[in-house]
Amino acid sequence: MQPCSPNKTQVTEFIMLGFAGVQGTYLLFFMLFLTMYLFTLAENLTILLVVGLDHRLRRPMYFFLTHLSCLEIWYTSVTVPKMLAGFIGADGGKSISYAGCLTQLFLFTFLGATECFLLAAMAYDRYVAICVPLRYGSLVSWGTCFRLAAACWFLGFLTPILPVYLMSQLTFCGPNIVDHFFCDASPLLALSCSDVTLKETVDFLVSLAVLLVSSTVITVSYGNIVWTLLHIRLAAQRWKAFSTCAAHLTVVSLFYGTLFFMYVRTKVASSINFNKVVSVFYSVVTPMLNPLIYSLRNKEVKEGLGRAFTLRFWRGQ
Secondary structure, three states, rough: OOOOOOOOOOOEEEOOOOHHHOOOHHHHHHHHHHHHHHHHHHHHHHHHHHHHOOOOOHHHHHHHHHHHHHHHHHHHHHHHHHHHHHHHHHOOOOEEHHHHHHHHHHHHHHHHHHHHHHHHHHHHHHHHHOOOOHHHHHHHOHHHHHEEEEEHHHHHOOOOOHHHHHHOOOOOOOEEOOOOOOOHHHHHHHHOOOOHHHHHHHHHHHHHHHHHHHHHHHHHHHHHHHHHHHOOOOOOHOOOOOOOHHHHHHHHHHHHHHHHHHHHHOOOOOHHHHHHHHHHHHOOOOOHHHHHHHHOHHHHHHHHHHHHHHHHHHOOO
């Protein structure tokens, strides 16, 4: 907490320091993150296009994948374009208004929480498909899919309301340098000259609730999936299924591991470079990996992609 002297006033904008330790290589980092961002957009737009055009893919699993693709596009677009503008020194690239900062924090938290719940819904879908396939049609009906998806978005939207409201009640009287590449809670709390104890406690409890509930569903679902796969007699089928589950769990573990490290703690930690690197993993790297792991490695999606391009080719002739 920063002491606030009587001659200081409430700040109206923040300056995001970004990756200040990489002077001289800004262009390299700009190209790296731009490539990752464009790759993420291309992957997710491709999935949306393929699933939308191919009626064979209009099934519950791909319904959830389209939601994940939409979410990843928005999730990365909340932070990466602003970070890229800061790298190249564009006008206003490093500055953000007070209201804009809270809006970015709200959207980032909302989309991040929604992704946690959506990954849990997708894990449940895979559990039913693999462990109780004969009941799949009744347990994962289209009505159930719509309700699960709506619940994920609704709970995700509720998640940041109280934390961001409490953030808006804090006083920021300078300095206004945010040691991060986006408006995250921890570096903002380090700048406040108010008592942040309540805010820290609420952040901890909300983050813990979201991460524990969603990760428990994922762990139980994949635990049952692995147990079922162990009883598959054909080694080739068992290995193929295990490789798919391992890929899913690797990305999920990376996403949840970094989130637990950053948000499930009761004290504000200084935004050192290591924290920024960790933030890059859950805000940039995993959104780039998710389409590859969940969709583009899938045989049916590959076939749908081939049909979509073939149809476009013949129409162009």
